[in-house]
Amino acid sequence: MVRPVFLVQPGAAPLSSFSPNPQRIDALKGAYADAIAARRNRMILGILVFALVIVTSGWMAEVNLAKLAARIGNFTSYIERLAFLDNGAFVLTDIREWYWGITHWMRLLIETLMIAYVGTIVGAVLGFALCFPAARNLTRSALEMAVVRRFLEFCRTVPEIVFALIFVVAFGLGPLPGVLAIAIHTTGALGKLFSEVVENIDMKPVDGIVASGGNRVQVIRFAVVPQVLSNFFSYTLLRFEINVRGAAIMGFVGAGGIGQDLLESVRKFYYSDVSAILILLIVTVFVIDMATERARHALIGREAH
Amino acid sequence: MTATNQRTLSAIAREEGPRLRAAYPDVFRTDMKARAVTIGTIVLLVGLFVYGLSILETTWWRVFLGLGELGKFVVYMIPPNPETLSKALVYVHALAETVAIAILGTVLAATLALPFGFLAARNVIPSWIARFFVRRSLDTIRSVDALIWALIWVNVVGLGPFAGVLAIMTSDFGAFGKLFSEAIEAADGKASEGIKSTGGGNLHQVRFGLLPQVLPLFASQVLYYIESNTRSATIIGIVGAGGIGLHLYEQIRTLEYQHVSFIIILVLIAVSAIDWVSSRLRFAVIGVRQT
Structure with a gap:
């Protein structure tokens, strides 16, 4: 027979009267309080730094809340004026008058879409060509990779409208500089995204092609492209969506599209024209958003099968 | 064994291809519908691209001239000052x-x-x-x-x-x-x-x-x-x-x-x-x- 082992002997004082070492408890409490205080201090410091950054920014950016309060009425009345024609009638009462320039605007809208489309295609092709040397797992030399990566970084860091400004001087007014500006920016953005996709591929097919004597082009064509193509299309569609928005403002610097008419209407206070063009743009962006989203889902769905 | 090892992969493919094709017709059958969709999409995309180039007044001559100008600007830009x-x-x-x-x-x-x-x-x-x-x-x-x-x-x-x-x-x-x-x-x-x-x-x-x-x-x-x-x-x-x-x-x-x-x-x-x-x-x- 085994004798039971009692943690607390029967008949002994109950456990609740167990008295721990008070010094140890105090030490633990102190450490806990210190940890909490340290976290709180860090938090307060963070908030102070944040507040300092905000106040400095506000001072730099000449934020003037009194001015905003005094003029916020202008904003609401501006929005309100957008809804009325020159003769004071509500825009929806005379749509023919509101959209008097529809044929002209539609032509410009198509031009805008084409700037975005051609720019996206050129950018995607260049991005495709540059993504392989920029990918860590396929590059041949560290120097080549560094050079291509810096180039792509430059292309996407300089805003496209800055490229457009410079190109307008070099190529003359018109949609051509807009297309080139969007193409360069797209090259930078897609080149980076594409190379990230390539870095995440399964390397076994690459090894297989290399082992059977394939050269670099064959490796890319038969081992890499089949793995990445649907992702590439998906990113390109997403970029097209962004580029439609970008192409809409190219006209601000004379690089084609509907932007020029919008800028003039705003500057000359043709309120109903502003609202007409803005609504055209918003509807176009909505339609393109929905269409590209559908196309992307279809692509991803096809890949899953 | 050594004879097989010495043959290149392409030679194996040439010799074994017809037999494999006959044995697994499903794998080798070209999917005409998928191919038509792919070709149609490519034709559409390229057609749209060409149409875009035509309405955007992009001529090679203009691109060429502009690139020349751009080259000059880059030279003028150096050094930043x-x-x-x-x-x-x-x-x-x-x-x-x-x-x-x-x-x-x-x-x-x-x-x-x-x-x-x-x-x-x-x-x-x-x-x-x-x-x-x-x-x-x-x-x-x-x-x-x-x-x-x-x-x-x-x-x-x-x-x-x-x-x-x-x-x-x-x-x-x-x-x-x-x-x-x-x-x-x-x-x-x-x-x-x-x-x-x-x-x-x-x-x-x-x-x-x-x-x-x-x-x-x-x-x-x-x-x-x-x-x-x-x-x-x-x-x-x-x-x-x-x-x-x-x-x-x-x-x-x-x-x-x-x-x-x-x-x-x-x-x-x-x-x-x-x-x-x-x-x-x-x-x-x-x-x-x-x-």
Whole structure:
């Protein structure tokens, strides 16, 4: 027979009267309080730094809340004026008058879409060509990779409208500089995204092609492209969506599209024209958003099968 | 065995191909429908491209001439040189203004978008009508570019960086509303359930169940947007909404190439500095969440 082992002997004082070492408890409490205080201090410091950054920014950016309060009425009345024609009638009462320039605007809208489309295609092709040397797992030399990566970084860091400004001087007014500006920016953005996709591929097919004597082009064509193509299309569609928005403002610097008419209407206070063009743009962006989203889902769905 | 090893893979394919083809017809059959779709898509895309080139007045001659001009500009741009120190200081000040516009605009947009993010989230507002309207308004605001918003705000508060802050704020308000609502919808519902089971109301659930989960995520998104808005803020000066854009615009128009390259280099330095700071902060924010 085994004798039971009692943690607390029967008949002994109950456990609740167990008295721990008070010094140890105090030490633990102190450490806990210190940890909490340290976290709180860090938090307060963070908030102070944040507040300092905000106040400095506000001072730099000449934020003037009194001015905003005094003029916020202008904003609401501006929005309100957008809804009325020159003769004071509500825009929806005379749509023919509101959209008097529809044929002209539609032509410009198509031009805008084409700037975005051609720019996206050129950018995607260049991005495709540059993504392989920029990918860590396929590059041949560290120097080549560094050079291509810096180039792509430059292309996407300089805003496209800055490229457009410079190109307008070099190529003359018109949609051509807009297309080139969007193409360069797209090259930078897609080149980076594409190379990230390539870095995440399964390397076994690459090894297989290399082992059977394939050269670099064959490796890319038969081992890499089949793995990445649907992702590439998906990113390109997403970029097209962004580029439609970008192409809409190219006209601000004379690089084609509907932007020029919008800028003039705003500057000359043709309120109903502003609202007409803005609504055209918003509807176009909505339609393109929905269409590209559908196309992307279809692509991803096809890949899953 | 050695004989097989010496044959090249292509030779094996040539010899074994017909037999394999006969044995597995399904694998080798060309899918005519899929091929037709692929070819049709390519023809459509290329056709649209050619049509685009034709209506956009792009002739090779123009591209060629323009590239020549561009080459000249690049030569003129070297070395970057603001000529006088006072000019350089003006540019640096304008750059600081640009960064200030980006930071302030982003933070204001995030603050304003926070309540709307909750209103547009399915797990907070079950009514689809309310959600639909909030989402569509956010989408409408988002589809108008910051430069257009800047143009409108300049009409309201006058020329200057304040209009730029408001423009960045407005255009990002839409983007943040969408991002925040998606983050809230992806949050774990168990924490909210826990609050509910202990008798918490709707507000308690949002405050103690949802907010602690999504706040670090929001902070990291805000930091990322500050970075991308520094780029947007460099251009809104073109319509007079403050920052370095106005100087850039003027120097390009007056063909002061060395000033242009100086400004572009300043912008590149600023963007990469902000990039560096914000990626470190983002790491810190997400790191704090995990411990």
